[in-house]
Amino acid sequence: MTVPSILVVEDEDALATLLQYNLEKEGYQVAVAQDGEEALVQVDERQPDLIVLDWMLPKVSGIEVCRRLRGRVETRNLPIIMLTARGEETDRIRGLDTGADDYLTKPFSTVELAARIRAVLRRIRPGLAEDVLRRGDLTIDRVAHRVKRNGREIHLGPTEFRLLSHLMQHPGRVFSREQLLDAVWGSDVYVEARTVDVHVGRLRKALMKDGETDPIRTVRSAGYSLDVES
Template sequence: MNSALKPLILVVDDEVDLVTLLKYNLEKEGFRVLTANDGEEALLLAEEQTPHLVLLDWMLPLMSGLEVCRQLRRSPKTRDVPVIMLTARGEEADRVRGLNSGADDYISKPFSPTELVARIRAVLRRAAPGLSDELLRFADISMDLAAHRVRRGGRDIHLGPTEFRLLRHFMQHPGRVFSREQLLDVVWGHDVYVEPRTVDVHIRRLRKALNETDEQDVIRTVRSAGYALDEKGP
């Protein structure tokens, strides 16, 4: 998918470490990310770039998340942008206040990145169905993430789960070279120990599936560096 078509998420929080973590996890899932550390900056960015969704912390310096949400709702440019409130407040009354201020959903800290991404996708599906049915394209390869289907030149490509995740990552970052270690982190996860050479095995399987009928090999091996999705071939 062209990067311009990837959903743009505005993350608003004054906890720098949390913002870094959220940015990493959201970009890994194929989103583009803008960040702001206070409400005033958030409103300026939202007006300038009109994100597809705002992740908004309740407790912010200068202006509360509730007030930011209200102002987003007043502006013609951002009144329809979905807002998910992030907060340590778990009381039902606080949740109601957040929703009454115009928020679309509400998630209490601490939360898992997996849960947050699922909630984001659910809100985006309701707000803009076309964004959540992400269709990735590269050369003659198309990948429908919603249907979990891959096609090349009109034929179906049958991939195992690991090969599917590898191809998804490559198609979300075409042309970029990833080391085996980076691919292990993204595809297998930080907490799983897998030999780096395992990546080579799955790359071979992915190549075999994609190049079944002697098509051009779009997986490029970069000596001493890793692999990339590239029409220049291996």
């Protein structure tokens, strides 16, 4: 499965960090730009799958960024969700008329933003918005927070769920403890690297019932990998 990439364009440091943290938890690759000019440069360098774009930005406004992107053939269909403190209907209409695919007024919950992102990706790029992942005999529903193996319901704690979700998005790829800490716990949370071993152990115990094989491979001196057919 391709991991969708999102560019967050937001000049408010605290909000940009919060959005990056929560969207990475949802399994997206996230880059951040702090003004409209930087956003356009980043899009030229590597086009994301979706942009979360603040209206009020230094140098080049969000509306102008949206207008320019819609004016280019290569970015004409790039999904854009606009964030703004403006709640007036005329402003919302202006944002949508400029080419935004959706519009969210501050303050908003990160849960709602994640839902809007999934909805836009489902509508515009359906292959990037898998809510349900299937790898071998494992199935994970990332919206309903349900896991099954061979049809058997598996009950996981929130950390084990995020850990399995991350591994299932990258089957066969080996992740170091440090990489898993960043992806599952967040880069700004201090947790001992050995904590990963504890949670991998709990995940294995939950997944291996009735003589089932261990789907998680330990790679000596390297880390962990989900070893199932994708």
